[in-house]
Amino acid sequence: MAERVFAMPDLGEGLEEGEIVSWRVAEGDEVALNQPIVEVETAKMTVEIPSPFAGVIAKLHADAGDAVAVGAPLVTFSVLGEVAGAAEEPVESSVPAKQATGSVAATPAVRKRAKDLGVDLATVTGTGPGGRVTAEDVERSSGTEADLDSERVTVSPIRRTIARRMEQAASIPQVTTFRTVDATSLEAVRAELEVSPLPVFIAALCRTIAAHPILNAAWTEDAIVVHNTVHAGIAVDTERGLFVPVIRDAGARGVADLSAEIRRLAAAARAGSLSPDEATGATISVSNTGSYGSEAGTPLLNPPNAVTIALGVIEPRALVTGGGAVEARWACTISLTFDHRVLDGAAAGRALTDLVDLLENADALRELPR
């Protein structure tokens, strides 16, 4: 025997309740299917309800004269040979309440800009029609008070990209180590070869990498990847921003070739015509900071390269020579920034020592491939 609850049905098109006129059965009575069990009065008419089950009346849920809402229990039956099932609850979805926006007049686009900049519109004086806050008002308001006096330069997509990469680079643990070079040999040889110092420097760097391959590497989660070929990225300053075009297989090129390639890539970078091959894929980055007079610096890494090496300005400096005397000699400072996850100071120092030794040795420089 299972209990079945029969609820007051909706007897006609949206009625809300029915009033019991009289019961035709009593608790404990056995009833047949469709046997009249109750007379109910609704707003429209009086209706006799036939039993929906064959079984025993277990409970009558209202008395004559009571109003029973549609859906409320009317009669509980004990029905032979049935298993009661569970009714499904309807799932209600609720719409989250919306936040009230302020009462400052501003177009949707201006509101979003303010939100993006973290500007509270209520603090902004609107200069638009009717005191409406304009885009300019918001831009102005997003700086400090002192900056009210400044000019805002729009950020180009390229600069945005560079900025992102710099942020990325700055998050890598990196250290810069410096070495001063007696550049007499370097100056002499480059003059002989009729090139600028940079291609000679890069040729010497490639020779150094051959003995210290860890300079030409990259950190990955699984392993340190040491590249076999040197693709040297060289920093080029253009109107649109800093580019690092790549000299592919720099180690296979002679000094003259390097010189020509550097010129070609620099021109292409400035013209905005670098091909994808030329624009990416460096394994080590080189910056000729001396070209704008910088003595030394802390160049940022160019991820994923483990090393950025900068060549400072070559100019006369007072050096202490072998004999202990102070002389005016051509000199420059090399600044080598390394990814401390890939190299440590000693390894970088050893490599740098070899590089400097090479650069200070005119004969060795002359042996570099032309």
Next chain:
Amino acid sequence: MDAPAHWAGTEPVRILQPDGTAVGDPDVGLTPEQLRELLRHMIRARRLDRECMALQRQGELTVYPPFEGQEAAQVGSAFALGAEDWAFPTFRELAAALVRGVDPVQYLWYHRGTWHGGPYDPRATRFGPICVPVATQICHAVGVAMGLQKDGSDACALAYFGDGSASEGDFHEGANMAAVFRVPAILFCQNNGWAISVPTGLQTAGEIWKRAEGLGFPGVRVDGNDVLAVYRVTMDALEHARSGGGPTLIEALTYRMGPHTTADDASRYRDEHEVERWRAFDPIDRYRTWLVAAGHADDDFVRGCDEDAAGWVAEVRAGITATEAPPVEWMFDWTFAEPPSVLARQREEALGG
């Protein structure tokens, strides 16, 4: 003998008197087996009709429009239709639907609020979906008749409608088009005396069957409670249509013994004692009487029909009470052949995606 007011006027075609005696030729071309089949259909139909009233009172159907009293009009006409013929109901033609082989549980989905129109396939059953905007289905039937004509088919389309429907513009438009294009359509009016609370006398000043003459095609009045007469008149109309003669308007006089629907309190506009008087014209009583007297059936057979009906109805009840609400997707899945993206997004939203 007293008869319902709307039966006054032209004498209808009649074969069986209300008391079961034959006044016309009861040989309408049916075999004894078929004659017994007519009774079985009518008994089942009435039994189901009464069960549906109970089901509504038990909350299993939302609103139900009973047809008690109209069994002969529906069974007799539906029985005459061939396998290729079409029928278009209003909302009260459950008996006709049964004869045409529509599954009763599927048909009753409409009244359970499970799905509009019932889920049966109108093309497969050749029975239109339940149609509540009265008379609009007449135009659909006429369209089908036009299509059948264009295909050179023998088949016909029959539209059921009531005395109230005959006042609608669509009745006139459909009938006129049927006549002008001379299509194989049968316009079958069950004049049951009432359109909710409005008696036929307030619905029209004339006799409905006569309108056909004005539109240029034949009309006939038949005793709708005489299943043999209804059968014969429908057969005649079908033959007329199949031979290229065009449409026929049949007005079958009958009586709506129950309320308009379960939401209607008929006692507010008619006298229930009067209704009981028209039991004298009951279609099942008279036919059973004749069938037994003519030796085509005996009491055992009749009892058998009652038992068969009881068992069958219990199955329908079980089918209906077990019918659950359809999945929410159904609301979206058939609006178009391919849902446009805007609708597809709404569907996702509705399904909680």
Next chain:
Amino acid sequence: MVEWTLSAALNRALIDAMEEDPRLLIYGEDVGRLGGVFRVTDGLQTKFGEDRVFDTPIAEAGIIGAAIGLALTGWKSVVEMQFDGFSYPAFEQIVSHVAKYRTRTRGRVDLPIVIRIPSFGGIRGKEHHGESPETYYAHTAGLKVVAPSSALDGYRLLRLAIADPDPVVFLEPKARYWAKEEGELTTDGPGIGEGRVVRKGDSCVVFAYGAMVARCLETADALEAEGLSVRVVDLRSLAPLDVDLIGLSARETGRAVVVHEAPKTLGMGGEVAARIMEEAFDLLQAPVARVTGWDVPYPPAALEHRYLPSIERIAAAIRRVTSY
């Protein structure tokens, strides 16, 4: 290069469709012998015979109801409602049945019916001859509603509508029946459910359909002189609406105008504006402007020009949104 009027292009579309599908029928009042009051069905009865192209009694509800019955027996229909204002007697059949039949029969019965309706104003017509009924139909779930603005797109849309298994209400801008367009007739191009950009620009976007598209193009051309670069989008498909194009155009320009002949209240402009709000809110620089007919019954010929969106009113709205 061939020049087509809208009427001729639609006529061609019907011919091509009739040739392609032997179960296509064309019928309505005066479409057979007369060839239609706007000649859109000119010559079709002679070409395809009375069985397939025929005149009906004046019985709009009967015509649409018959189309349903014909569909049940496998016949496709292109029916004509002679004028926008005369489609209303068929409204019940359209809304209660045409729109619902597929859903009602759980997909078993499709109604490939095209209801062609010469629509909109601008011809100084009599009462009931200048109606814009598009929102009644676009608001009815289960119907597709399209309105071409020009001859070539009219050909395309009518061919697509006829090929569509769903019922399509096809609103023909009668003021543009005789307007010419040069080009090849093709069904290639945007489908039902897609709008199209008919004029590029980025100062603002103007959405329009039907006869108003030409007027918006004219206005946009004139505003070039003021340094405004106005994008014009022909919505062409009112149901389903190309929400993606609406959103994209609104986002790209931040400033939008909607133009339609129908009265302002509860016209397509409201729907477009709501979609813009949903799809482009953060990028809106100005409120969406609607340039529409007034909320009055369509006026007589003498006042028609003061009712329909004029170039001046459209230009004023464009100036307003671009200077907001």
